[in-house]
Amino acid sequence: MTQHDPATLYAAHLATLSQRAEQALARGGFDHLVVPSGRLHYQVFDDRDYPYAVNPQFKAWLPLTRVPDSWLVFTPGKRPQVIFHQPFDYWHVVPDAPSGWWVEHFDIHIIRTPQEALALLPGNRARCAVLGEPQSTLGDWVPNNPAPVLDYLDYHRAFKTPYEIALMRQAQVLGVRGHRAAEAAFRNGADEFTIHMAYCQAVGQDATELPYGNIVALNEHAAVLHYTELGRRAPQPLRSFLIDAGASAHGYASDITRTYAAAGHDEFAAMIEAVDQAQQKMCAAVRAGFDYRQLHIDAHLSLMGVLKDFGVIKVSPQTALETGVSAAFFPHGIGHSIGLQVHDVAGFAASDAGGRIERPAGHPYLRLTRPLERDMVVTIEPGVYFIDMLLDEVKKAGHGDAIAWDRVDFFRPYGGIRIEDEVLCTDGEADNLTRPVFAAAAANA
Template identity: 60%
Template sequence: MTAQRTPYHEHLDILRQRAGQALERGGFDHLIIAAGRPLRKFADDQDYPFAVNPGFKHWLPLLDAPGSWLVISPGQRPRLIFLQPHDYWHVVPAAPTGDWVEHFDIRIIRQPLEAEAELKALAPQAAILGAAADALPSVIPNNPPAVVAYLDYHRAYKTGYELERMRQASALGTAAHLAAQRAFRAGASELEIHLAYMAAAGQTEPELPYGNIICLNEHSAILHYTQLQKRAPAESRSMLIDAGASAAGYASDITRSHARDTDGEFQSLIEAVDAAERGFAAKVVAGQSYPDLHIHAHHVLAGVLRDHGILRMSPEAAVAQGVSAVFFPHGLGHLIGLQVHDVAGFAPSDHGGHQPPPEGHPYLRMTRGLEPGMVVTIEPGLYFIDMLLAELKTRPVAAQVDWARVEAFRPYGGVRIEDNVLCTESAPENMTRDAFARHLS
């Protein structure tokens, strides 16, 4: 009886095909990928938490494998050289298990240098991917640009297996967001909200795809605020939480804003940004230019500012004169997958290169057109950032701003709404909204 093919089977077939194309382009016979090693803290005897190299976990759901290596040779089974050291000081990684192991030839080693004997004969004809710290005496990462450019570019097109993992990450993240919202409503501090989030996600800080951004009140005006105050403020007016979860090495990246007063003006602003975000997510369709979608978002958000009495000028004028960028100073989003900010967002082709963002929008992290299989974040925001507002006040266009309205919103910091959206052959799939709907049904 023929074994039933799974999404993971299909995933490996696609990766093998991509690896073969990349090796042919670079003129190599083998692809060797380091799992990575823990990095030692400066002037210390302790390491930073280990994070596996993305190219390694692309092939198999093995995240705790420091010192291990993968060997991909066209026409052969992938080979895993797995380091399982003799060590009574630390937890030793368990021997690989799971349905995926049947697809690999696995060699267990006890010392990092044992990998040398397995790899050195292949190294002269190999593309070796890894950091300088991963090097063995005769196995030194060379990261050939032609190979890296090809693999990174095609990583944007997610396989069915990858999409399953990303939906799982979205489900974990949305459950944790709901727990964080309950903690906010109960008057918790930023740290307490963070702890409630991790408990609901079932993940520790090193397991999360990035450091949680949990902002109460004015802290929401700091785009990457991670201080986590231990005491709750006297009045919790608002919360912005930008936090994700991980599933087999794949990330979700979700942001929501909340107002204590659900009938007030800040809640109205949240609802307007939320409605705008849904509209942008609906445009994640094949052929859509991501930079054009970003510029479109500026026009819509400038309209939101005008509708809420903050700007007196037209959206077109606000965008043309750079006023919208004062309130929306970051990009609309980015590719997501094995990394939160996944690679090759600027690549014009699988030969590499760099297509810069539009002039005046330096923080946009993607300039590729949308294609089926891509998963991107859509994360518009409106903020009241003191340093940007102070600069705006010095310009003639400041007369087009109602500064009393700005002062009324400043204590809330800002709004950001973020979903993870799959571009398909037809209508987009909003992984985040779907996960929230399942949890709330």
């Protein structure tokens, strides 16, 4: 056993969740927390279901991600209960009997049909905070999602327990394995679909298990921020490759991005290296008490410094920021909270009682405005892109003279650059969860 073994850390994690739940219930005036795992969604006019996605509030307590029609019940002062749906079914694979590091901490009830849960749920439904989507309704048990309860739980979910951090480290290892396989496929001239398949094979997860759809973008496709088309023919010549892809570990996500230049494209490779160096400095700035909004603004200035050095813009980074030129090249936020969800909850929360911290003016896509605190895990993902529709807006706004358009023409076929790591916030130096995994993989190759 090691300090990163989730099995040894789970009991303390469960104690933390129980304390949070007890406080949340008190805030809302409820006696019980009831969390359905979620149900299958069926396509309209069809008997085919969409890929199942477990309720994040459920998998926070349990390392279970494929058990629809199950329930968690927490009552302060009592052992938590799991109502575990294990149907009689010869059409589909039935979930294995409960096992693993979590079972000794729960009273477990096996049910064979969803309706059997009704007799096991608390007696007074009005005294229950039921957290889930409307699709999870069972009989009269309709999720009510009371705001005081959700506000409290979501706010504190930003602070990761050692158990959660251990699983997120596992997700990093899986993700890096896939990234290295994807880079190798790119170097061998593969198309986007083949690169994607190499990634999935290396990670050991398919599209329904990965935390989000892989972004696998060759050449100018990297200028589409969420490009997921997976072309079946490699462009010629191959110039660049951007991959934004993660992995899952017992319901916890990784989210990693790297950009590569094809052999012989030295100037774009140099720009990637410059963005990478800037990104590492941004990661190092993550620490308790730092304003994440300021980190976003600082990223704009740093990236515009890169573009200035490469002759793409002709004005100062500060002028580029003030005139909106920087937003044309860096249109998204510097990152977001991550954990049970890729874009984790309560990124704008002013406190555990609600409220909202607004984004800086002119930056509508930043996903996290809370000050950084110890045990938060955030992504740091600066990027520069050559997106015609945004650059046209710069011209329309009267700032076209700020840009060297011949340099834009040179870099446009490469699409863009994004580098993304996950960083654990501490009271001292930032703990980059991603970089050491890449370094270890390279050293062991």
